[in-house]
Amino acid sequence: MSLKRKKRVLAIDDEPAMTEWLKILLEHAGYEVRTALIGTRGEELFKTWRPDAVVTDMILPDVDGIELVRKFKQIDGEAEVIVITGQGNIPRSVEAVKAGAFDFLEKPVDAERLLDKLEKAIKQKTLIDENEQLKQKLQDRYKFQNVIGKSKKMQELFELIESVAASEANILIQGENGTGKELIANAIHYNSKRSKGPFIKINCAAIPKDLIESELFGYKKGAFTGATMDKEGLFEMAEGGSLLLDEIGEMPPYLQTKLLRVLQEREYRPIGSDRIVHVDFRLICATNIDLDAALREGRLREDLYFRINTITLRVPPLRERTEDIPLLCDYFLDKFRQRYQKNVKTLAPSVYHLLIRNRWPGNVRELENAIERAVLVAKGSEIAVTDLPESIREESTSATDFVIPPHRTLAEIEKMAILQTLQRTNWNKQEAAQILGLYRPTLYSKMKKHDIRDAGKSARAPSTSTPTSAATT
Template sequence: MSERKRILVVDDEENLRHMLQVMLKKQGYQVDTAADGKQALERLQQGAYAFVLCDIRMPVMDGRSFLAACSEAGIGATVIMMSAYGSIDDAIDCMKLGAYDFISKPFNSEEITLVLKKAEERERLKDENRRLRNQVVGEYSFGEIVSRNARMGELFEMVQKLADHKTTVLVQGESGTGKELIARALHYQGVRRDAPFIAINCGAIPAALLESELFGHVKGAFTDASHDKAGLFEEADGGTLFLDEIAEMPLSLQVKLLRVLQEEEIRRLGAATSKRINVRVVSATSRDMAAEVAQGRFREDLYFRLNVFAITLPPLRERIEDVELLVDHFLDKHGERMGRGRVRPSPGALQALVRYHWPGNVRELENSIERGLILCESELLELSCLPETVRRGTGLGRRASDDGDSLSIKKAAEAMERALIGRALEQTGGNRTHAAKLLEISHRALLYKLKEYDLG
């Protein structure tokens, strides 16, 4: 019996439970019953049901309390409420608590059938949307990173080749580009995936405490050392230690880190003996490490030891074709966490998101989408829900590191055309004729642009 055909009927009236059970079985459903909300929760915890028909007024636990308990327990069944004392207020209250629909007693079999068929169609569409989203994410994702950019694709291939090796890797890129995600991909795509992944921001911990955090200490090593403590190198033994903002590490500690990398052993503060470790070190920085070395702020020998293999992440403004993909990804990610339905950007919002310069990179984009979901009350993310800087495009100003392309109207228009063409093809399943209609251009013009932008 398909899980989708399993129904739980919850009502304190035995005759009604029996009537619904007989009626629904004739329609091909597998039906179980419960006399109150408490019994219903017990049944839901024992097995999966696609739908629940639940009375509002019952002893022990009423319908409203049952809905709240389902939400707290994360039960995903579609709940349809029933009441002989039905009112608009009852319906609204139940909807707020998570009910899908509301039926007033007395009802006939046709009403029940219609509501269930609507609910089944809703679940089918949700499954289809989930399948399509997973298909898109699967095609353009690597670990937790989502991209269709060719340069990022090359980085994914590089990470895959490096994942099984102990080689130290230095990940470089602006703040918010996803350096820790690359480090996690190096770990979880490789043979160390079942061992610990430990991350530390070297700039977030005072220099006086950083040595103890990394290497640990023994009781009495310093004033507040009241007990032995393992350091992060020991915690990461067998796995990966990610040293974020490595350029912030004080010079005095850089010497000790170099020794650990060379000798593959650590000594806790105050300890008389050393301990062998097996740790893969991945470090990251948003600074120009060569310049740090030249100015004497970072040891050259440690830099070369950390930089056996370098990965440089491009800023989001250089992979603008990823913006729409990332927008959909973050809308799904945070929408699911917030219990929202499928939300998509309006044309105006998408245009603003694509043209914005994103000085804060992917992190800024994700924060903007999360904020927009909080303010947005419909299934359309409107321009008004986005931060003012995005709406006004104030991130378009030139940065010191730019080559001037960010001010090119031609390049901005090309990036927007690429994004809109990609979305139209995705919505039409690759049908170019239908895509051209959505884009409001001729089929010939679309073919020309596909060739011009090498979009296949």
């Protein structure tokens, strides 16, 4: 068991007998103690030694005690100072507390009271320090620099995030499932001026459509059957912070109209209420749908689209940044090796080769799951191909180049080429069009001509089962 560092206390008094008494008392209580006979020496020790608390006399030969308290608080705002004063000097003691002192004691000093106040002062400082450390860990966790990727596309994305995070602009994050859209949203919020405010999230696809409105706007008691108490809406909860609307394309059209009005007027009324709520949040939206198709089919209002995409961030799918796969593998390997206490040190070269050739329809999330599974089942210190999920091994053996079949018409071959390309790109029309050397409208036209239905769209369709609760994280 590691030994904890003793708490440090700096004692300042111009009477040698007093500093000696304080040193003996505090060391006996388990503190590490240093002393000073004048204020300037105490200030030097404070800067270099950084004590957890200070006990100082109010009257010193070279500096005023209250001024010394102010200096300590300027150097370290969380420093706790206990001031010792003469009898009947209450006004000066109160002034010291206003200057930032934790508390004061009158002479003659009672040992028990001093130790009690000192313990409380150090506990308060410890709580403040721990709170700051937790905040820093949270911020570090979501800094965009920690989003893994060294490929050109990811570096360009990082630069754009760095440019727009501090602004108040609405952000639209576009990318397939598993690419890390929520992680990008976290990075934007925690690197913005609103980082100290709340970050409220709602997945529009995970909540029944008739409940999204009450989640966003809130309601008054009695507004509808089941409204047994007032409920604060997510718009109001996001005051001073950011609001993430994940899967914005799944929001019902009538609700898109209401959202647009909130964004334009910056105010709204909760359901069943006459109270006007003024909103102050930054909107971040995320979607995995083909926006051009959604606009053309009327699933996404054009005026809302132009309002929410002041800045559009496209998160590339994993198959477009295969050079990041070894880096991601090393990261996930280290993560799960520590979590499961396994002695797995590396991946076999054949595994890297297989993973780089894979199409990754589930993107980074699928890769993470594959590495987690491999770490758990690996027999030795190296992950082998047989440790990977069967679906990845099968895809590798079945993946072949397009071969022109015999006795087919040109139209049939064209249909097969388009269909296979769409399947290989996980029905990403933009990427498929680039591979086929077509403009995207031409691809849509040929899909219609050959009666090619969007299988990706049916896969993204919400389940018919009703979620039991509204997930907002």
